[in-house]
Structures are given as structure tokens and as C-alpha cells.
Amino acid sequence: MAHSIKIAARLRPALPGEITDDNISIQLASNESTDSAMKSSHISVLNPRDITQIFKFPFPSCYDHNSTQKEIFRNDVEPLLDVVYKGVTVTIFAYGVTSSGKTHTMQGTKSDPGIIPRTVQALFGKRIQYPQYKISFTMSYMELYKDEPYDLLVTRENAPKLPVREDGNGMVFVANLSSVPIASALDFDQIYYQATKNRSIGATLLNRASSRSHAVLTIEVVMLDPLQQKTVTGKINLVDLAGSENNKLTGNDPSRMAESRAINQSLSVLGQVVHALNQGASRIPYRNSKLTRLLQDALGGSSMGLLICNLAPGTKFRQDTLNTLNFATRTKNVENKPVINERDNRLTAKPHFAAPPAPKPAPTVLQTIHTGASAASSSAGAAIATRRARASLGPSVPRMQRPRGSSIGLNNNVADFQRFALTGGRRLTETIDERSSMADFGMRGMTEKDIEDKITRVVEAEVAKRLAVERQKDEEERKVKEAKEKEEAEKRELERRKEEDVQGTPTKKGMQLPIPSGLLTPLLKKHRDLDDELRARLHDLEKKLEQGQKETSLASSLSPISKKKTGRAYVALARAHSEKGKLAEALELYRRAEAYVPDNIKLKERIIEIEWAVQNNKEFVPSPKPPRRERKKKNKGRGGGRGRKSNGVNPETRSSMAGVGVGCSKEEEEDGGDGETKKNGKGIGGDGPENGLKPSASRGRHHGHGQHKLGTIAETTEFGQEITNAANRGNSMPGLFMKVNKRPFGDVEEGDRDLKDGSSRRDGLRAPMKKVKLEEESDNGGMASEDEVEGHIRGEIASAQRGKALNKAA
Ligand SMILES: Nc1ncnc2c1ncn2[C@@H]1O[C@H](COP(=O)(O)OP(=O)(O)OP(=O)(O)O)[C@@H](O)[C@H]1O
Secondary structure, eight states, X not given: OOEEOEEEEEEOOOOTTOXXXXXXXXXXXXXXXSOGGGGSOEEEEEETTEEEEEXXXXXXXEEOXXXXXXXXXXXXXXXXHHHHHTTOEEEEEEEEBTTSSHHHHHTBOSSSBOHHHHHHHHHHHGGGGOTTSEEEEEEEEEEEETTEEEESSSOGGGOOBOOXXXXXXXXXXXXXXXXXXXXXXXXXHHHHHHHHTTSOEEOXXXXXXXXXXXXXXXXXXXXXXXTTTEEEEEXXXXXXXXXXXOHHHHOOOHHHHHHHHHHHHHHHHHHHHHHHHXXXXXXXXXXXXXXXXXXXXXXXXXXXXXXXXXXXXXXXXXXXXXHHHHHHHHHTTXXXXXXXXXXXXXXXXXXXXXXXXXXXXXXXXXEEEEOOSSXXXXXXXXXXXXXXXXXXXXXXXXXXXXXXXXXXXXXXXXXXXXXXXXXXXXXXXXXXXXXXXXXXXXXXXXXXXXXXXXXXXXXXHHHHHHHHHHHHHHHHHHHHHHHHHHHHHHHHHHHHHHHHHHHTOBOTTSOBOOOOTTOOXXXXXXXXXXXXXXXXXXXXXXXXXXXXXXHHHHHHTSOHHHHHHHHHHHHHHHHHHHHTTOHHHHXXXXXXXXXXXXXXXXXXXXXXXXXXXXXXXXXXXXXXOOOOOOGGGOSHHHHHHHHHHHHOOOHHHHHHHHHHOOSSOHHHHHTTTTHHHHHHGGGTTTOSGGGTOOHHHHHHTSXXXXXXOTTOOOOOTTTSOBOOHHHHTTOOOTTTHHHHHHSOBOOHHHHHHOOTTOOOOGGGGOOOHHHHHHHHXXXXXXXXXXXXXXHHHHHHHHHHHHHHHHHHHO
């Protein structure tokens, strides 16, 4: 018989500091009243949009702010405990906005206990009313935090997220949730109050100890009737839902907001479920949240339900109050079909039942409970229908027609069903005839205890056997899976190796596998060439770094002048090598020079040019050595004159060129800076007259005003003397061509002049006589030997150290 969820509404008193108003009022039922409206209780709420309008919500139980915990328990909860003793599952849940008093109602305080402790106490107290039973109690307690179940009976650190499962009968349960036996109400209190500390609670602006989760406490009462050889299992789920939250009022921070979202979301699904049930929808969205999945049995399922709506007074809660009452109104139409959970233990006595052919869990013996329209009025006397084992629970009936079920918090639920299956798990109707045959199996004459023991032994043996089979099956499956994984891994490894072989990448041992001929596609070859090139470059860089570090530390001990001198010496040496085609040696020496004159951009460029030539196995033709300048001639008139002479450009043209800027310093101009243009102009990006362009026009396009700048054309007699072969032959190095053309390398002296800021450092960089000497006196074709240069460096270092020592002494 269908049974509607009962609704009770409770208005909490105003808390200290809260403004009271008359927005909500409770009219209690009065039997004496002649007014029919007063015969039932109801709640009145002013319409927030039109205060002349009042909404009335009639409910079977209404409690105003003066109501006590005891009152509610007595009126609405205690009657349901007899239903539990009949073997029915009862679910009581507290619903309402945050701070409306749900936890107060369900849990209460030690001095003013709520429904939960009172229920447990009453359940223990009721034992004496059922002397025919051997009664045991177990409890489980969990919270749904952010819609995930956590065991509250284990410490927080050891409480992993638990999975929600469904057994073969569509009963939802939380797997691995602990279930502990409780011996007394006192025992319960200790466990319960300890466990509540594990519950997620946080402070919000509306509630200092706001529940951040839904808490579900389940008390299971197992009643063994030895006489009738049956076990009746009753259960009560006590659910303290988290409150719906209006985050404009809660002042939640981001983490609280996330909790709040989860709370509101699950409550919204709860509303949808209730709505769908009212509509008689074919699909009820239980699965949209774990809360509704677990409450499935209480919402349109096989349990009896009581919904306590908690209300908070005050205008600020008025909208929430209306929402809560609307939800309650919808919920009261939800119908459940409660059933009695009863198991016939005698079935286990039949030896052939101990090993039933079908391992699928079968339902326990269930009976419909015959209640009145109101649970309260049924006064726990829910008459049990004599018809046993409802056909609706039998396997032949489609599942949709069966009451939806969940088994909150009973991880032993599955075990129970397995046990039932072992004992046959058959509908009682099938077994009545079989009962008489028990005598034929040597049961006659046995005491009840003997029979029970025997049953237990058989059951245990069977369970052990089945578990062993299951374990073996698991083990085999695991092995097959492992073998498969291994095989796949080997396959992958083989493929990887094959790929490596094709690409010629190093194997584990760092060996280069030979590439089978014909496998090297142009693309792979390109990759490989790039690899080789990169490796070579890396090697080169390492070498450079090593050498550079050595030279740099040497250079650091020299004075700036000595550094320049040494740098120049290396450049001279390098140049001599490069002239002889010994590019590698020249490169090495240029790099050494770089350590002494690190700012010399022309030198850097020279290094790049030679590096490129070496790498590409190209010839490198340095430009002819500059004619040595006579220092005393270094003045304006003479420089200009020489320039005029050497390049044949007439003075007017020259001066006009200088005026528009030929890209060299004033000094360069004076030295006849553009004189070389005529000679080497063809190599300078085609700027020279031989390209058919007028020098003035071509150079005038470049940086002018006598400033040295990057990108300046400096193909002057003195500073542009070394025109690279690349440029000369139009065989430019990609990316370097412009640089080379713009910044032709002179010697260190000139190079240093070509600073970014255009300043001249000529004074400090004047070519030393020593260099000239080195070049002139060397019997090595004008080339100073490395020994000579090193000797020079050592000399410089020694003199620098001597100078330092003298300074110190002074
Ligand atoms: N009937 C009542 N009598 C006295 N105080 C009450 C009553 N109901 C609630 N309170 C008090 O109101 C405050 C909020 O109550 P409670 O924490 O139970 O609300 P809640 O609905 O559980 O809130 P939340 O959803 O945020 O957890 C508490 O301080 C509680 O003691």
C-alpha cells in the first residue's frame, strides 16, 4: 500500500540579535475549535510582493518557536520506531535554509538532545516490547561532502571518498562504509558525538557552525526470531541535510562557495526528483546527485519517510521560507511503498540450498506494510499484510515497477544479500511446501541451537568456498590482464626500437645503430644532417667556452691597455694564419683575441665569417692588409688629401659625400675613408661605381653625418680593408651578408673604434710597435708564432703583476 511522506514544519525562535517580525506564523490544530480551518495546523507566510496576501501551508505537524525537542520526537518520530521494529526502513530528513535549525532538531545538544539521540535511546528502550527477538544494533554514519560520501566513523585522515554502488536488486549502497555494532544508547552516544567532530562544519555569516555537508546516520535493528526462525531487519536513516544557501547573505569565501555550490546543486536535484515523482515522470533523476541516489529508497521507494522542514524567522529568510514550504508541499505528495525486510532462516537448513545454482543476490523476503494514510495515525501499528513475498519484488516483474531502493550506509548489505542467496533467497511462497520436507534431512530431534549452528556452519563453509572461487577468478583475471599488458608493452617497445633503428637515434647504450640502406628518406636524412650539425656546433661551443674561460681569466689579470695589445697580437697572428689558408688555427686565435677585446664587434663578425667558412669548407680570402699609416700625417688636411689621391674622387665630391655621411667617423673621412670604395666597392653590396651607382648616391642612403653606427658602410681604405670573400664573390653567407658588408673587419684598432655609440677609442688602441715588430721580424713569413704571442702575454701579465705589487708597496 502506498504511503506518503509525512511533513512536519518547525519554526525556530529568533536568535539573539535577530529582528523578529510577523512574516511567518504558525496556527496549531485545535480539536476544540469549531472553525474547520483550525482543525489542522498550518503555516502562514506573507507574500513578499504583496503583504496583503497571505500564503497558507497546511501540514500534519507544525511547530512554532516554543516547541521542544521532546514534543517533536514524541509526536512524529517515536511512532515510526515501531515501524522500524516491524522491519521497515524509515527515513527522516531535516530540510531548510542554512541556520534554520536542522542540526539543532536532528542532533541537538547534550543538554537538549535532538531526534537522533532520542531515537537511539527509544529504540534500545523498545527492545523489551519485543521479547521474542534476539535484537542487535549497528550504526553507520557518513557525510556527503561536495556530493561525495565519506565515512564519519573513521578519522578524517583515513576517510577516503567512498564509492556508491548498486546491487543486483537495484539497491543503492555506499561500498566500504563501516558499520559498527552498538550495545547501548550510551555506547552510541560516545561513538556518535566523537564522529560528529569529523563532520565538515564551517562558519558563515548566517551560522557560526554551518554544516557543509549532508550527514546520514543509519541505525539498523536486526531481530532474530529463533522460534519462527526468521530475521527481521528494520532500519532508520536520520538525515541532516546541509542548508540551502543564499550566498548574498552567507558572505562565503571561494572555498565556502564551492561547498555552497555543491550543497545547492544537490538540493536542487532533490527538488527535481520530488517534482518528477509528483508528475509521475517515467524517468526520475536520482542519478543526478549522490544525495538523491542514496535517498532513492525514501523518495518513491520502499521506505517510510518523514520530512522536517525547518524555518527561520525574519524578513531576510522570507523567500527561503517560501521555497522550503513549496518544497514540502510537493514532497507530501510523494508516495512510497514500504516493505518489510524479513528473512526466513529455515531455508538454510536444506543442504541443497547451501549451494544454489544462481549466485545472483536475491531479495530477502519482503512484505508490504499496510499503513493508514498518515504514518502518525498508523501509530506504529503498521499492519503487516498477510500476503508474503510480494510478486512485485520477484525476478519476473520488470524493475521499473518495483519500489526503488537504496540502502544507505550498510556496507554489509551486500553480504546480507549474498547470505540470502546462499540460503536460497527464494520467495517464501515457494518454500512453504519444502518446509515439511526438513524432517527428511535429519533435522528432527535436533535442538534449535543445533540447527542454527548447523546452518551457520553450512553457510560459512559455502561462503568460504564461494569466496575462494571468487578470489581465484579475480586472480586469474588479474593474471590475464597482466599478461595482456606485458604483451602490449613489449609490442610498444619493439615498435619504438624499430622507429629508433629507422631514425638512427642512439640506443640505450648510446650506440648509433646503422641505418639500413634504402631506409634513409630525404626527410630523415635532413633530420640526421641537422642532428650532426647540431652536435658539431655543440662540441664547438663547448670548446669555445673552455678556451674562452681560460683566456678570460688570463685577460682579467691584465690592464686594459695590455689587454688590447694582447688582443691585437692574437688578431695579427690569426690574420697571418688566415692568409695562409689555415682557417681553423686562425679561428682559434681570433677567439682567443676575443677574450681580450670582448667588445670588438668587427672581431666577432670576423669569427662568424671564418666559422662559416670552416663549417662549409669554403675558402676564406681576407682583404689585403691595410697600408700602415704614418702617424704624423694624421691630420685633417693630410687625410683628405690622401683619400683624394688614392681613390681619385675629386675633393668636391668627397666633401659632399662626407656631408651626407659616408658612414664613417670624421676621422675616417679625414683618412680618406671612402677611398677604398672605388677599389673594393664591388664587394660592398654593389655600392661602388662599378655597379653603375655613384658613390655619393649609394652611400648617401646609409647612415650619415659622420657617425659610426651599426649598419654603416665602412668600406674605407683603413677600416674596410678586409672585404670578405663571401662578399667579394657575391657568395654571401645567408644572414651574415649584410653584417659583413656593413661592418667589415679591420684590425682590433679599427674594430674598437666601431662602437655602437660611435665613440672613438683610437687613443687606447693604437697599433703598438710591438705588433709591427712581431709581424716584421717573424721569420715565419711575417707571422708571429704562438710562442711569441704567448711570450708577449706572459710579459704583459708579469708587468701587470709587478705594477700591482709596486702599487701595494707604495
Ligand atoms: N528550536 C531552536 N531553539 C533554540 N535554538 C535554535 C533552535 N533551532 C536552531 N537554533 C539555533 O540556531 C542556530 C542555527 O541552528 P542550526 O545550526 O541547527 O541550523 P542549520 O539549519 O543546521 O544550519 P546549517 O544548514 O547552516 O548547518 C544554532 O545556534 C542553534 O542552536
